[in-house]
Amino acid sequence: MTQRHEYRIDSLLDHVGRDFGVTRGMLVDQPLIDQFAECSRDDQWIHVDVDRARKAPLGTTIAHGLLTLCLTTAAQYELGVFPSDATQVLNYGLDKVRFLAPVPSGSSIVIRVELASAEPKGSGRTLIACRNTAYCEGRLDRPVMVAESLYLLMA
Template sequence: MAITVNGLDELRNAAGTDLGHSSWLRITQERVDTFAEATDDHQWIHVDPERAKEGPFGGPIAHGYLTLSLLIPMFSELLNIEGVSMAINYGLNKVRFVEPVPVGSHIRLAASLGEVTDVANGVQVLVDGTVELQGSEKPACAAQAVYRYMA
Protein backbone atom coordinates (compact mmCIF):
# COMPACT_ATOMS: atom_id res chain seq x y z
CA MET A 1 0.00 0.00 0.00
CA ALA A 2 1.42 3.36 -1.03
CA ILE A 3 2.36 6.06 1.40
CA THR A 4 0.83 9.39 0.36
CA VAL A 5 2.41 12.77 0.98
CA ASN A 6 0.82 16.06 0.05
CA GLY A 7 3.14 18.85 -0.99
CA LEU A 8 6.79 19.60 -0.53
CA ASP A 9 6.65 20.11 3.25
CA GLU A 10 5.24 16.63 3.82
CA LEU A 11 7.82 15.24 1.41
CA ARG A 12 10.61 16.95 3.37
CA ASN A 13 9.20 15.49 6.59
CA ALA A 14 9.15 12.00 5.06
CA ALA A 15 12.95 11.87 4.66
CA GLY A 16 14.25 8.64 6.12
CA THR A 17 10.94 6.80 5.73
CA ASP A 18 11.01 3.10 4.89
CA LEU A 19 8.57 2.70 2.01
CA GLY A 20 8.31 -1.07 2.26
CA HIS A 21 7.97 -3.42 -0.71
CA SER A 22 6.16 -3.29 -4.03
CA SER A 23 4.22 -6.27 -5.27
CA TRP A 24 6.06 -9.02 -7.14
CA LEU A 25 6.42 -8.49 -10.87
CA ARG A 26 6.95 -11.45 -13.21
CA ILE A 27 9.59 -11.03 -15.90
CA THR A 28 8.30 -12.57 -19.11
CA GLN A 29 10.08 -13.29 -22.37
CA GLU A 30 7.59 -10.98 -24.09
CA ARG A 31 8.67 -8.09 -21.83
CA VAL A 32 12.35 -8.84 -22.50
CA ASP A 33 11.75 -9.03 -26.25
CA THR A 34 9.79 -5.77 -26.23
CA PHE A 35 12.63 -4.06 -24.35
CA ALA A 36 15.12 -5.48 -26.87
CA GLU A 37 13.08 -3.99 -29.71
CA ALA A 38 12.85 -0.60 -28.00
CA THR A 39 16.58 -0.41 -27.28
CA ASP A 40 18.07 -2.35 -30.22
CA ASP A 41 19.79 -4.65 -27.71
CA HIS A 42 19.19 -8.11 -29.17
CA GLN A 43 21.98 -9.99 -27.41
CA TRP A 44 21.23 -13.71 -27.46
CA ILE A 45 21.36 -14.10 -23.67
CA HIS A 46 18.15 -12.06 -23.62
CA VAL A 47 16.23 -12.90 -26.79
CA ASP A 48 17.23 -16.42 -27.88
CA PRO A 49 15.81 -18.84 -25.27
CA GLU A 50 17.17 -21.95 -26.97
CA ARG A 51 20.72 -20.67 -27.28
CA ALA A 52 20.53 -19.09 -23.81
CA LYS A 53 19.85 -22.55 -22.30
CA GLU A 54 23.45 -23.42 -23.21
CA GLY A 55 24.80 -20.06 -22.00
CA PRO A 56 26.24 -19.01 -18.66
CA PHE A 57 22.85 -18.44 -16.98
CA GLY A 58 21.04 -21.60 -18.11
CA GLY A 59 18.34 -19.62 -19.88
CA PRO A 60 17.45 -16.12 -21.02
CA ILE A 61 17.83 -13.21 -18.61
CA ALA A 62 16.40 -9.71 -18.49
CA HIS A 63 18.54 -6.80 -19.59
CA GLY A 64 20.04 -4.96 -16.63
CA TYR A 65 18.54 -1.74 -17.93
CA LEU A 66 15.12 -3.38 -18.17
CA THR A 67 15.37 -4.25 -14.49
CA LEU A 68 16.46 -0.67 -13.76
CA SER A 69 13.61 0.83 -15.81
CA LEU A 70 11.08 -1.15 -13.79
CA LEU A 71 12.00 0.93 -10.74
CA ILE A 72 9.49 3.51 -11.97
CA PRO A 73 6.31 1.40 -11.87
CA MET A 74 7.40 -0.41 -8.71
CA PHE A 75 8.26 2.88 -6.97
CA SER A 76 4.86 4.28 -7.90
CA GLU A 77 3.30 1.50 -5.82
CA LEU A 78 5.21 2.70 -2.74
CA LEU A 79 4.93 6.49 -2.74
CA ASN A 80 2.15 8.75 -3.97
CA ILE A 81 3.09 12.42 -4.07
CA GLU A 82 0.22 14.88 -4.38
CA GLY A 83 0.26 18.66 -4.41
CA VAL A 84 3.25 19.07 -6.72
CA SER A 85 3.18 20.46 -10.24
CA MET A 86 5.81 18.20 -11.76
CA ALA A 87 8.10 15.26 -11.04
CA ILE A 88 11.40 14.75 -12.82
CA ASN A 89 13.57 11.66 -12.93
CA TYR A 90 16.85 13.52 -12.34
CA GLY A 91 19.22 10.58 -12.54
CA LEU A 92 21.06 7.93 -10.59
CA ASN A 93 23.91 8.20 -8.14
CA LYS A 94 24.83 4.53 -8.09
CA VAL A 95 23.60 1.37 -9.78
CA ARG A 96 24.79 -2.19 -9.42
CA PHE A 97 23.39 -5.24 -11.20
CA VAL A 98 24.16 -7.84 -8.57
CA GLU A 99 22.34 -10.93 -9.87
CA PRO A 100 20.92 -11.78 -13.28
CA VAL A 101 17.12 -11.85 -13.54
CA PRO A 102 16.02 -15.06 -15.28
CA VAL A 103 13.01 -14.90 -17.56
CA GLY A 104 10.08 -16.29 -15.59
CA SER A 105 11.34 -15.00 -12.25
CA HIS A 106 9.72 -12.38 -10.03
CA ILE A 107 11.19 -9.12 -8.77
CA ARG A 108 10.00 -6.46 -6.36
CA LEU A 109 11.32 -3.16 -5.04
CA ALA A 110 12.25 -2.44 -1.45
CA ALA A 111 12.84 1.30 -1.02
CA SER A 112 13.36 4.09 1.45
CA LEU A 113 13.44 7.85 1.14
CA GLY A 114 16.85 9.26 1.80
CA GLU A 115 17.90 12.87 1.91
CA VAL A 116 15.44 15.54 0.78
CA THR A 117 17.09 18.85 -0.12
CA ASP A 118 15.76 22.13 -1.43
CA VAL A 119 16.42 23.08 -5.05
CA ALA A 120 15.05 25.93 -7.14
CA ASN A 121 11.23 25.74 -7.07
CA GLY A 122 11.19 22.35 -5.37
CA VAL A 123 13.04 19.54 -3.65
CA GLN A 124 15.47 16.84 -4.67
CA VAL A 125 14.85 13.41 -3.19
CA LEU A 126 17.23 10.47 -2.95
CA VAL A 127 15.55 7.08 -3.06
CA ASP A 128 17.54 4.04 -2.00
CA GLY A 129 16.16 1.00 -3.77
CA THR A 130 16.89 -2.68 -3.87
CA VAL A 131 15.31 -4.86 -6.54
CA GLU A 132 14.80 -8.18 -4.82
CA LEU A 133 14.80 -11.42 -6.79
CA GLN A 134 12.34 -13.95 -5.41
CA GLY A 135 14.15 -17.00 -4.04
CA SER A 136 17.59 -15.37 -4.05
CA GLU A 137 19.57 -14.11 -1.10
CA LYS A 138 21.25 -11.55 -3.36
CA PRO A 139 19.35 -8.65 -4.93
CA ALA A 140 19.02 -8.29 -8.66
CA CYS A 141 19.87 -4.58 -8.53
CA ALA A 142 20.76 -1.89 -6.03
CA ALA A 143 20.32 1.74 -7.01
CA GLN A 144 20.07 5.23 -5.61
CA ALA A 145 17.66 7.23 -7.74
CA VAL A 146 17.41 11.01 -7.73
CA TYR A 147 14.04 12.69 -8.30
CA ARG A 148 13.00 16.32 -8.29
CA TYR A 149 9.54 17.51 -7.37
CA MET A 150 8.40 21.03 -8.17
CA ALA A 151 5.88 23.18 -6.30
Protein backbone atom coordinates in the same frame (compact mmCIF):
# COMPACT_ATOMS: atom_id res chain seq x y z
CA MET B 1 10.84 8.38 18.13
CA THR B 2 10.52 11.23 15.62
CA GLN B 3 6.96 12.26 14.91
CA ARG B 4 6.07 11.91 11.21
CA HIS B 5 4.17 14.74 9.59
CA GLU B 6 1.67 14.37 6.78
CA TYR B 7 3.50 13.24 3.65
CA ARG B 8 3.70 16.38 1.51
CA ILE B 9 6.46 18.18 -0.35
CA ASP B 10 6.94 20.66 2.51
CA SER B 11 7.43 17.81 5.01
CA LEU B 12 9.78 15.60 2.96
CA LEU B 13 12.75 16.33 5.24
CA ASP B 14 10.79 14.71 8.09
CA HIS B 15 10.50 11.54 6.01
CA VAL B 16 14.14 11.03 4.98
CA GLY B 17 15.00 7.44 5.80
CA ARG B 18 11.42 6.26 5.37
CA ASP B 19 11.09 2.73 4.01
CA PHE B 20 8.08 2.62 1.69
CA GLY B 21 8.12 -1.14 1.66
CA VAL B 22 8.22 -3.66 -1.17
CA THR B 23 6.20 -3.72 -4.38
CA ARG B 24 3.99 -6.50 -5.59
CA GLY B 25 5.80 -8.96 -7.84
CA MET B 26 6.47 -7.77 -11.39
CA LEU B 27 6.80 -10.57 -13.92
CA VAL B 28 9.88 -10.30 -16.14
CA ASP B 29 9.05 -12.86 -18.80
CA GLN B 30 10.46 -13.44 -22.28
CA PRO B 31 7.88 -11.28 -24.10
CA LEU B 32 8.79 -8.30 -21.87
CA ILE B 33 12.52 -8.95 -22.36
CA ASP B 34 11.98 -9.17 -26.13
CA GLN B 35 10.02 -5.89 -26.14
CA PHE B 36 12.78 -4.19 -24.18
CA ALA B 37 15.42 -5.59 -26.54
CA GLU B 38 13.50 -4.22 -29.50
CA CYS B 39 13.00 -0.71 -28.13
CA SER B 40 16.53 -0.44 -26.66
CA ARG B 41 18.13 -2.13 -29.68
CA ASP B 42 20.07 -4.36 -27.29
CA ASP B 43 19.44 -7.80 -28.73
CA GLN B 44 22.43 -9.60 -27.22
CA TRP B 45 21.80 -13.36 -27.38
CA ILE B 46 21.76 -13.86 -23.60
CA HIS B 47 18.54 -11.81 -23.57
CA VAL B 48 16.72 -12.98 -26.69
CA ASP B 49 18.04 -16.33 -27.94
CA VAL B 50 16.19 -18.86 -25.80
CA ASP B 51 17.74 -21.92 -27.46
CA ARG B 52 21.32 -20.68 -27.16
CA ALA B 53 20.77 -19.47 -23.58
CA ARG B 54 19.37 -22.89 -22.63
CA LYS B 55 22.89 -24.30 -23.28
CA ALA B 56 24.64 -21.52 -21.30
CA PRO B 57 25.50 -21.88 -17.58
CA LEU B 58 22.29 -20.19 -16.36
CA GLY B 59 20.11 -22.34 -18.63
CA THR B 60 17.84 -19.47 -19.61
CA THR B 61 17.78 -15.95 -20.97
CA ILE B 62 18.16 -13.09 -18.53
CA ALA B 63 16.62 -9.64 -18.30
CA HIS B 64 18.63 -6.60 -19.27
CA GLY B 65 19.93 -4.78 -16.21
CA LEU B 66 18.45 -1.59 -17.63
CA LEU B 67 15.03 -3.26 -17.84
CA THR B 68 15.20 -3.95 -14.11
CA LEU B 69 16.29 -0.36 -13.55
CA CYS B 70 13.37 0.96 -15.62
CA LEU B 71 10.91 -0.77 -13.28
CA THR B 72 11.98 1.46 -10.37
CA THR B 73 9.72 4.32 -11.48
CA ALA B 74 6.68 2.03 -11.50
CA ALA B 75 7.73 0.84 -8.04
CA GLN B 76 7.90 4.39 -6.71
CA TYR B 77 4.41 5.19 -7.99
CA GLU B 78 3.00 1.94 -6.61
CA LEU B 79 4.48 2.59 -3.16
CA GLY B 80 3.42 6.26 -2.99
CA VAL B 81 6.89 7.80 -2.94
CA PHE B 82 5.78 10.96 -4.75
CA PRO B 83 3.61 13.19 -2.53
CA SER B 84 0.10 13.86 -3.83
CA ASP B 85 0.74 17.62 -3.82
CA ALA B 86 3.57 17.27 -6.37
CA THR B 87 2.27 18.88 -9.57
CA GLN B 88 5.20 17.51 -11.57
CA VAL B 89 7.77 14.77 -11.04
CA LEU B 90 10.84 15.10 -13.24
CA ASN B 91 13.45 12.36 -13.65
CA TYR B 92 16.71 14.02 -12.54
CA GLY B 93 19.11 11.11 -13.04
CA LEU B 94 20.78 8.25 -11.26
CA ASP B 95 23.61 7.66 -8.81
CA LYS B 96 25.34 4.41 -7.85
CA VAL B 97 23.61 1.82 -10.01
CA ARG B 98 24.82 -1.74 -9.55
CA PHE B 99 23.52 -4.95 -11.14
CA LEU B 100 24.46 -7.63 -8.62
CA ALA B 101 22.87 -10.80 -9.99
CA PRO B 102 21.08 -11.90 -13.16
CA VAL B 103 17.29 -11.90 -13.40
CA PRO B 104 16.29 -15.11 -15.20
CA SER B 105 13.43 -14.89 -17.67
CA GLY B 106 10.18 -15.81 -15.98
CA SER B 107 11.20 -14.34 -12.63
CA SER B 108 9.06 -11.93 -10.68
CA ILE B 109 10.96 -9.09 -9.12
CA VAL B 110 10.05 -6.91 -6.19
CA ILE B 111 11.59 -3.55 -5.38
CA ARG B 112 12.07 -1.99 -1.95
CA VAL B 113 12.14 1.83 -2.01
CA GLU B 114 13.49 4.15 0.67
CA LEU B 115 13.61 7.94 0.69
CA ALA B 116 17.36 8.54 0.97
CA SER B 117 17.38 12.35 0.91
CA ALA B 118 15.35 15.47 0.21
CA GLU B 119 16.88 18.81 -0.66
CA PRO B 120 14.76 21.96 -1.07
CA LYS B 121 15.82 23.85 -4.21
CA GLY B 122 13.62 26.95 -3.83
CA SER B 123 10.57 28.09 -5.77
CA GLY B 124 8.56 25.04 -4.64
CA ARG B 125 11.10 22.54 -5.99
CA THR B 126 12.60 19.67 -4.01
CA LEU B 127 15.22 17.19 -5.18
CA ILE B 128 14.74 13.72 -3.72
CA ALA B 129 16.90 10.62 -3.89
CA CYS B 130 15.34 7.16 -3.64
CA ARG B 131 17.27 4.03 -2.74
CA ASN B 132 15.86 1.17 -4.81
CA THR B 133 16.75 -2.44 -4.10
CA ALA B 134 15.40 -5.11 -6.45
CA TYR B 135 15.12 -8.80 -5.60
CA CYS B 136 13.83 -11.87 -7.36
CA GLU B 137 10.60 -12.60 -5.50
CA GLY B 138 11.15 -15.05 -2.68
CA ARG B 139 14.88 -14.19 -2.41
CA LEU B 140 14.92 -11.04 -0.26
CA ASP B 141 18.35 -12.03 1.06
CA ARG B 142 20.09 -11.42 -2.30
CA PRO B 143 19.57 -8.17 -4.23
CA VAL B 144 19.76 -8.29 -8.01
CA MET B 145 20.09 -4.50 -8.31
CA VAL B 146 20.65 -1.46 -6.15
CA ALA B 147 20.21 2.03 -7.55
CA GLU B 148 19.76 5.56 -6.32
CA SER B 149 17.32 7.50 -8.47
CA LEU B 150 16.86 11.27 -8.38
CA TYR B 151 13.64 13.22 -8.96
CA LEU B 152 12.84 16.91 -8.95
CA LEU B 153 9.42 17.49 -7.45
CA MET B 154 7.43 20.65 -8.16
CA ALA B 155 4.85 21.93 -5.68
